[in-house]
Amino acid sequence: MKSTHTHDGLVQMEFNLERDVSILARTPRVLLTLLAGLPEELSHRDYGPGTWSPHEIVGHLIHGERTDWVPRARLILRHGASVAFEPFDRQGHVALCREKSLAELLELFDSLRRANLGELRSFSLTPQDLARGGTHPALGSVTLAQLLCTWVVHDLNHVAQICKALAFQHKNEVGPWEAYLSVLAPPNPR
């Protein structure tokens, strides 16, 4: 694996298939452990106007499995930068969330993620493949390695967001300790 030291002392790493697939493979079990069996007063509540509940976040992750990561990887491998990705629909999970319980969403996410990681492995990606370029409809030029790293960070982003949504349901009950708990800071609009 290639790693580089940056000016601020952090070590930054390029996409490493084995290591990063191992993180992607953990996420369904992380979500199950955090969320399975929680009462709806925790799983179905957002943390402020324009934010998502844990139930909606799992729906969003499912929509990503279906339309974002592996479909875009496939597009890069077939067409390179010549065909732009379909724009991702940030409301694409709404109907799904209306129809399915949290338990159903967690199971669906697990099975889609397994299938997608199977397909990713079947690509047998080389360093040359990872360097291939694609075209994001809003961000422009990207590489396959960046797409796959973003998949990993996107998972972690949403696990952290689920923690924030769960924490916010207790926001008014921690009293003066709120000052010490950064997870209770106002939601980031992203």
Next chain:
Amino acid sequence: MKSTHTHDGLVQMEFNLERDVSILARTPRVLLTLLAGLPEELSHRDYGPGTWSPHEIVGHLIHGERTDWVPRARLILRHGASVAFEPFDRQGHVALCREKSLAELLELFDSLRRANLGELRSFSLTPQDLARGGTHPALGSVTLAQLLCTWVVHDLNHVAQICKALAFQHKNEVGPWEAYLSVLAPPNPR
């Protein structure tokens, strides 16, 4: 359970022993699922000056099990507000982290958390107990219910922080997608 609607439409809930113990009981498995077996290049790296690595965060959670939540609950039940809590040592995990591997810390956290939840259940807390006051050395008057809610939110805070630390190791590899990933925002000093 008592719940109240606030001006911003969020429903806020008071400490509910069964529900909140269920969240506290999940955390060791959440951490195991997220972290067990990760290479040190992910588990032992912080996300900027003054921040902690996942390994250090687990050490901090262990120090909390030993010196913070249940010891303070015990103090409130025995002495009410008349005896202030010992100040929590935010560096109390440093020696522990030097001595123990991540796998050892995860196992230790699991066993301490089980023991503490057993002791919490053995208190058979009544609503009157939960309303009892204590004295925080810096924050002043608090209640037992606030202490226990803070324990829950503190767990979620640190699971989110672990996600941030893991995400940051990919920060320079996501290319233009960084703009969409709030978990990669600069660390909060808290």
